[in-house]
Amino acid sequence: MSVDNTAKHPIPPGFEDALLKPADYTRMYDESIRDPDAFWAREGRRIDWIHPYSVVKNTDFTFGKVSIKWFEDGILNVSVNCIDRHLPTKAEQTAIIFEPDDPKATARHITYAELSEKVNRFANVLLSQGVMRGDRVVIYMPMIPEAAYAMLACARIGAVHSVVFAGFSPDALANRINDCGAKLVITADTAPRGGRRTPLKSNTDAALLHCSDRVRCLVVKHTGDQTTWIEGRDVDVLKLMDEVSPDCPPRPMNAEDPLFILYTSGSTGRPKGVVHTTGGYLVYAAMTHKYVFDYKDGDIFWCTADVGWVTGHSYIVYGPLANGATTLMFEGVPTWPDAGRFWEVCDKHRVTQFYTAPTAIRSLMGQGPEWVDRHDLSSLRVLGTVGEPINPEAWVWYDKHVGKGRCPIVDTFWQTETGGHMITSIPGAIETKPGSATLPFFGVKPEVLDPASGQIIEGNGVEGVLAIADSWPGQMRTLWGDHQRFMEAYFQQYPGYYFTGDGCRRDEDGYYWITGRVDDVINVSGHRMGTAEVESALVAHEKVAEAAVVGFPHQIKGQGIYAYVTLMNGVEPSDDLKRELETWVRTEIGPIAKPDLIQWAPGLPKTRSGKIMRRILRKIAEDDFGSLGDTSTLADPGVVDELIENRMNRA
Numbered sequence: 001m002s003v004d005n006t007a008k009h010p011i012p013p014g015f016e017d018a019l020l021k022p023a024d025y026t027r028m029y030d031e032s033i034r035d036p037d038a039f040w041a042r043e044g045r046r047i048d049w050i051h052p053y054s055v056v057k058n059t060d061f062t063f064g065k066v067s068i069k070w071f072e073d074g075i076l077n078v079s080v081n082c083i084d085r086h087l088p089t090k091a092e093q094t095a096i097i098f099e100p101d102d103p104k105a106t107a108r109h110i111t112y113a114e115l116s117e118k119v120n121r122f123a124n125v126l127l128s129q130g131v132m133r134g135d136r137v138v139i140y141m142p143m144i145p146e147a148a149y150a151m152l153a154c155a156r157i158g159a160v161h162s163v164v165f166a167g168f169s170p171d172a173l174a175n176r177i178n179d180c181g182a183k184l185v186i187t188a189d190t191a192p193r194g195g196r197r198t199p200l201k202s203n204t205d206a207a208l209l210h211c212s213d214r215v216r217c218l219v220v221k222h223t224g225d226q227t228t229w230i231e232g233r234d235v236d237v238l239k240l241m242d243e244v245s246p247d248c249p250p251r252p253m254n255a256e257d258p259l260f261i262l263y264t265s266g267s268t269g270r271p272k273g274v275v276h277t278t279g280g281y282l283v284y285a286a287m288t289h290k291y292v293f294d295y296k297d298g299d300i301f302w303c304t305a306d307v308g309w310v311t312g313h314s315y316i317v318y319g320p321l322a323n324g325a326t327t328l329m330f331e332g333v334p335t336w337p338d339a340g341r342f343w344e345v346c347d348k349h350r351v352t353q354f355y356t357a358p359t360a361i362r363s364l365m366g367q368g369p370e371w372v373d374r375h376d377l378s379s380l381r382v383l384g385t386v387g388e389p390i391n392p393e394a395w396v397w398y399d400k401h402v403g404k405g406r407c408p409i410v411d412t413f414w415q416t417e418t419g420g421h422m423i424t425s426i427p428g429a430i431e432t433k434p435g436s437a438t439l440p441f442f443g444v445k446p447e448v449l450d451p452a453s454g455q456i457i458e459g460n461g462v463e464g465v466l467a468i469a470d471s472w473p474g475q476m477r478t479l480w481g482d483h484q485r486f487m488e489a490y491f492q493q494y495p496g497y498y499f500t501g502d503g504c505r506r507d508e509d510g511y512y513w514i515t516g517r518v519d520d521v522i523n524v525s526g527h528r529m530g531t532a533e534v535e536s537a538l539v540a541h542e543k544v545a546e547a548a549v550v551g552f553p554h555q556i557k558g559q560g561i562y563a564y565v566t567l568m569n570g571v572e573p574s575d576d577l578k579r580e581l582e583t584w585v586r587t588e589i590g591p592i593a594k595p596d597l598i599q600w601a602p603g604l605p606k607t608r609s610g611k612i613m614r615r616i617l618r619k620i621a622e623d624d625f626g627s628l629g630d631t632s633t634l635a636d637p638g639v640v641d642e643l644i645e646n647r648m649n650r651a
């Protein structure tokens with residue numbers, strides 16, 4: 001199927017009373033770029049401040065002295081904004097709908113009044129364990145309301161949370177606990193997903209073997225499954241919550257105090273601890289959530305991401321709750337018990353905005369539209385996608401079968417580092433094109449740069465790398481404990497800009513099309529993975545001498561992981577060894593990092609100075625070796641023929 005994706009899809013009928021109309025977008029965007037101080041001085045007031053700010057923007061992208069501050073003298077508390085301020089009008093409104101993994105189990109509706117009580121109690125539990133303002137708390141939890149309580153409880157007392165995705169291994173968890181120096185880790189006994197159970201507590205036990213023995217472990221007994229218990233270290237959270245006071249005064253925080261750290265993959269070495277702060281982040285998460293999804297009171301908002309990723313932070317917890325919304329938390333997976341699960345949940349809870357990843361759409365598309373057609377999706381108003389470029393075929397399927405042609409699709413381009421949407425359409429205001437993220441959000445000034453010279457490429461119908469010329473409130477502030485690495489990773493290559501790491505095209509209409517990462521980061525099922533991380537996991541195995549990892553196009557996942565492995569002298573390659581290496585990577589990092597294809601490589605293509613030529617490895621993995629380019633600088637050009645001969649991905 002080939003799709004015409006050059007023509008704009010008009011805004012569907014029914015969006016005449018959307019929050020933003022085309023003229024509003026143009027007017028507000030222009031102001032946000034022309035006079036960011038005035039624009040954000042006004043927009044900052046969409047949240048409540050204990051002491052209002054007098055300074056709005058104070059940012060500098062100059063390499064060597066990068067500094068980003070927003071609303072810097074403002075004082076506020078995030079949990080007050082997400083809970084307390086809604087109590088006078090919305091105490092009995094549902095804040096969180098919890099839909100469990102098992103469709104036969106009952107869903108839970110948590111009102112703002114209940115959310116308030118739970119978060120206050122949870123915050124008092126944290127205080128009782130000696131957690132203080134500025135302390136780090138790692139959260140390793142299933143997709144259950146207690147994960148949101150834990151995040152908001154940290155925010156209430158000024159502790160900095162770092163949520164670690166429950167799919168990560170004990171080693172990955174230990175590295176994160178140690179990197180941020182967490183005082184405490186919050187987990188659950190086990191996490192049901194797709195009918196199976198992830199042993200979170202025993203993973204945490206394994207992780208804590210590599211951490212200081214002062215780290216405490218709070219356990220939410222969610223399934224009641226048996227776990228080991230270490231007296232003096234392990235704490236039963238739910239039991240303690242019943243014992244402590246239901247009131248915990250919120251800690252007044254400075255706008256620039258850190259709210260959370262979230263680890264993400266970069267092109268080199270160990271994961272980076274992205275730091276987001278309090279004021280600017282919340283303003284940006286709330287504003288994007290409201291406008292990009294056209295969120296109105298009474299709507300039911302469902303973002304299918306996990307709270308372990310930034311999408312879950314900004315669009316399950318902070319953005320929706322700051323707006324007094326009803327947000328749905330889903331514990332399960334799209335394809336269990338069957339491929340109709342998403343649509344069943346949309347129908348059951350009368351979901352109005354549905355936000356998911358292209359990989360999920362592609363896998364459900366493969367199961368046929370019958371699974372969608374079986375359910376009543378008339379409540380849906382806006383559809384969203386995030387995480388990777390969406391191929392036009394999947395876009396058209398989503399539009400036709402899920403949205404029935406009535407729901408605008410917002411393709412939201414953003415990153416862990418950006419805190420919220422950067423380039424995205426807006427229902428009622430921006431017409432769409434299948435596969436394009438369309439236009440920048442307020443305050444975002446994208447530039448297409450020439451990758452080699454770093455010069456701005458003006459005009460439309462151009463392609464290059466995507467950089468952002470000025471700061472916006474949701475931007476990350478630093479990398480935890482390593483401001484130098486922060487500057488080097490994002491501000492050095494193209495001086496004066498924040499560099500996204502993505503390639504992009506600006507078409508004849510000025511619409512942006514993200515073409516994918518231009519660094520050694522790959523995107524597997526919307527999960528970001530550093531090829532260097534997978535390589536270091538592989539070479540940590542005693543039988544592996546060397547490894548090189550690249551991405552390759554994958555029908556469902558977007559990109560798959562392709563590993564070239566050179567074994568130690570005397571080690572015989574075998575299928576058993578392949579399986580051993582797969583399991584090894586799963587335990588070193590987590591299931592999402594498991595290589596899809598492993599090729600035994602007696603040698604890797606290297607320059608005479610010993611640098612692996614990844615360009616060539618990418619081509620072979622793509623099964624596109626007709627255009628290998630110049631191989632004359634290779635130390636031993638013969639290895640390339642051998643690799644082509646035994647390539648694993650054949651059309």
Ligand code: WT7
Nearest residue numbers: 386387388389411412413414415416514517528
């Ligand atoms: C990378 C960031 C924050 C969202 C979840 C992923 C890719 C993200 C899109 C989109 C094309 C996209 C980019 C980006 N990406 N959204 N709508 N269209 N590409 O966050 O793990 O920090 O990954 O995801 O390559 O750099 P992340």
